[in-house]
Amino acid sequence: MTEKHMILGIGLANNFGIHPAAWRLPDVDPGAYVDIAATVRQAQAAERGDLHFIFLAERLFLHGDLATEPPLFNMDPLTSLTAVSQATERVGLIGTASTSFNEPYLLARQLKTMDVVSHGRVGWNAVPSYEPDAFANAGRQLPPREQKYERLHEALQVVHALWGSWGREAGRPDQGGMFADPAHIRPVNLRGEHVGSRGPLPVPPSEQGQPVVVMPLSSGYGLQAAAMYANVVIAMPMSIEQALEQRAIVRRAVKAAGRDPQEVRFITFAGYEVAATAREALDRIRAMDELRDLRPSLSRLGNMLGLPIEAKRSDAPLTAQQLAMMNPAPGHAPSQRAARLARERWSPRDILAHGVLDPFPSVVGTPAQAADHLQEWFEAGASDGFLLNFASFHHGIDAFVDGVVPVLRERGLFPEHDEKPRTLRERLSLPDQYGLDPRVSSSAD
Ligand SMILES: Cc1cc2nc3c(=O)[nH]c(=O)nc-3n(C[C@H](O)[C@H](O)[C@H](O)COP(=O)(O)O)c2cc1C
Missing domain, CATH: 3.20.20.30 (Luciferase-like domain)
Incomplete structure (x- = not known):
């Protein structure tokens, strides 16, 4: 029951x-x-x-x-x-x-x-x-x-x-x-x-x-x-x-x-x-992300999306060409979620702030x-x-x-x-x- x-x-x-x-x-x-x-x-x-x-x-x-x-x-x-x-x-x-x-x-x-x-x-x-x-x-x-x-x-x-x-x-x-x-x-x-x-x-x-x-x-x-x-x-x-x-x-x-x-x-x-807003919740996570080296996480995100992510471009949404190149693993829920967020035009840093690397489902909003x-x-x-x-x-x-x-x-x-x-x-x-x-x-x- x-x-x-x-x-x-x-x-x-x-x-x-x-x-x-x-x-x-x-x-x-x-x-x-x-x-x-x-x-x-x-x-x-x-x-x-x-x-x-x-x-x-x-x-x-x-x-x-x-x-x-x-x-x-x-x-x-x-x-x-x-x-x-x-x-x-x-x-x-x-x-x-x-x-x-x-x-x-x-x-x-x-x-x-x-x-x-x-x-x-x-x-x-x-x-x-x-x-x-x-x-x-x-x-x-x-x-x-x-x-x-x-x-x-x-x-x-x-x-x-x-x-x-x-x-x-x-x-x-x-x-x-x-x-x-x-x-x-x-x-x-x-x-x-x-x-x-x-x-x-x-x-x-x-x-x-x-x-x-x-x-x-x-x-x-x-x-x-x-x-x-x-x-x-x-x-x-x-x-x-x-x-x-x-x-x-x-x-x-x-x-x-x-x-x-x-x-x-x-x-x-x-x-x-x-x-109060999703942006505010994301910014709370980002305030903590700013206090650490995010490159290993960006690299893991790149692996999930199937394309390299450059740290210096990580504040801008993926380009149309990058979006076309994405290749997330079909049965992998976090990769699919990361790809969806990328298509919604979130930047790699914002995608990470959504908690896509967490070992459990996360909501930031x-x-x-x-x-x-x-x-x-x-x-x-x-x-x-x-x-x-x-x-x-x-x-x-x-x-x-x-x-x-x-x-x-x-x-x-x-x-x-x-x-x-x-x-x-x-x-x-x-x-x-x-x-x-x-x-x-x-x-x-
Ligand atoms: C939800 C969850 C919570 C766990 N918490 C702990 C923990 O607090 N401490 C710990 O030593 N292991 C913890 N484990 C590890 C398990 O006890 C187990 O040793 C580990 O998953 C490897 O298991 P396996 O040898 O059966 O594959 C946790 C595992 C899961 C799935």
Whole structure:
């Protein structure tokens, strides 16, 4: 079932934005990378718009060319989200943690503690690391793909079992003498090829029981693990058609794992830069583009269009001869979009400002244009909701909340603020779950 209302969350990162020059904008504090107050402000802006969650990705190595850019990712997602939890009340807090290095007992304990501390607002983006640099930081070599997913699979099983190990029936502390009923706090005794745990975990249930599990779309063994354990699958399709295909793949896999596909949310990435006019929105991106070397991006744009683009002519629309020479790859949505923009007489710099190189669909324009895009995807059944990305968090989140959210509300696509405090699980309309899902635990033995 498609949710009646779309789910909206925000991808946060280094406190600046996904544009590599966002940190250099004159009204941005260049020290924001280490300023948790900046993350809190961004989360509070999301909460003001009644968005469902904030999301922090992670890479377990220093990522970014520090000579000219800040690191791309947050210093430590779970620590940051724990701090944010104390300055927010409703917004969901989804953090990434890799199954490749952490012991499941430690993952289970940290995530469930965060969930208790935040009153049931935590989601775990469970990923296997995949870059050799991450493994180098653990003094290891990148394992074969199959092995990293085997470990992910085992880790998810152990974490879920540990989450359920302090049973709900153990009750609350009774000053008459019983702190918790030990008959309902039991070991899990799981041992796989890669990981295992005895348990139990010293953390009682949160308001939502246990964290919501989020997993990226993958193939093969990774897809199978997501089908068994994920409450939310996140993906980066570039077109509605691709999203529909991916969503169908997830649904089939969830069904094959013995679960109900309607219980799993499918959320796709998208980027938005909105302002009163499309020109103003483009100029916001261009102000950041002016602060970096755009030649590599122009060269990539040239590859997409099938013709060289000279930096010194990049402010003028393509000539009639260049337009005739264009040869964008037929099945490649971003190339087709770039070619369409070129035909509409946008200059190469403006084409780039439209976000054609983003790894997800982007809209740079008015709030109504952004809302049209979200509505089209949502009503096509391409996704249950969106993980929003912003070139500059400093401007982008407030502009979205003030500009796009009211339009979505007018159109009945996004709910009015509901005073009742609710958990992330409730807000995503996910069924209750505590411990391993009994429907899949037998097939996971
Ligand atoms: C939407 C999405 C979000 C992801 N987020 C992260 C992340 O935050 N950290 C990370 O290490 N990997 C992340 N990944 C990477 C995946 O976990 C996976 O390792 C990668 O896609 C390579 O997968 P493969 O070996 O199955 O091809 C993400 C992937 C996708 C599609």
